[in-house]
Amino acid sequence: MHEPILYKKLDSNKVVCTACKHKCVIGPDNTGICGVRQNKNGKLYLLVYGKAASFNIDPIEKKPLYHFLPGTKVFSLGTVGCNFACSFCQNWDISQASKELKLKLLKEKKPELMGVEVSKYGYDLSPEKIVDICVKGKIPSIAYTYNEPIIFFEYLYDTSKLAHKKNIKNVFVSNGYESDDALELMKPYLNGINIDLKSFSDEFYRKICRAELKHVLETIKKVHELGIWMEITTLVIPGKNDSDSELRKIADFISGIDKNIPWHVSAFHPDYRMTDAEITRHTTLHKAVKIGRKSGLKYVYAGNIIDEDNESTRCPSCKAVLIRRRGYLVEIENLKNGKCAKCNEKIAGVWG
């Protein structure tokens, strides 16, 4: 167990966690919404420090990050727990594990056992070990992913600082609920982020994710203000967030911030507690791509399907194919030093 930096002590042995926008006030023995930050005798502890529930070496395109060191590998890791409760979560077996455990222990009136029980879900993987694997394997970046990274902030923060010293980049795959304090601390070490903008309806966020839309929108604006490279993903779920007007609102919001932000519209597959919705049709994704382009976004991609035309990066000026993609097959064709090799247009992204 590890004492976090993102929290404050309150009266009556309570604490407030400041890692994410929930700002949980946590009483003795209890944990915050994410289930991995626990109050023990008036001090907060991160229960999953050094405990990776899942890790892998992935293509960077899988995050998805399309304008970030294309064609490279990324060391990816996550812990148990999450600050959202999305009923369509595709990693629910780790993201919701701590909540299920918390409910069980509360029922048994043994909340103090959370630390011992949660730590059983992870493999020991220290920040030093992660960076060592990347150095030895010549892996240029680390992704904090699979579950919401901000809940294990101190683990990733220590890893990021070590990685930065070795010229290894750090990226988040996030639901966009980071507190400003967390983002400001991470700014020197965070090279990229993919944020899920799951819907433009507060009702969707409240009912399906147990969160609030306005906080996600604030985070997106803040990340842009801080100058951290950002891409945005929307999982398009039939009947839930796939109306023309909702997709247009999302596209217009992103476009209003910066037309260079890539928008990934991805296909949904039924999972976890959302098994009533269908798989997203290709025609729906094509509609979303058109809406994104019409709103002025320069880079809109269809995801979770094989569709070379809508996966590849084209120059927004002369339309030459810069990066050809087919699934995780990536070929750099006309991109040179971050510019189109045909017309010299500057292409936004992190290229080297």
Ligand code: SF4
């Ligand atoms: S990180 Fe966890 S404990 Fe902290 S505010 Fe968010 S949900 Fe609450």
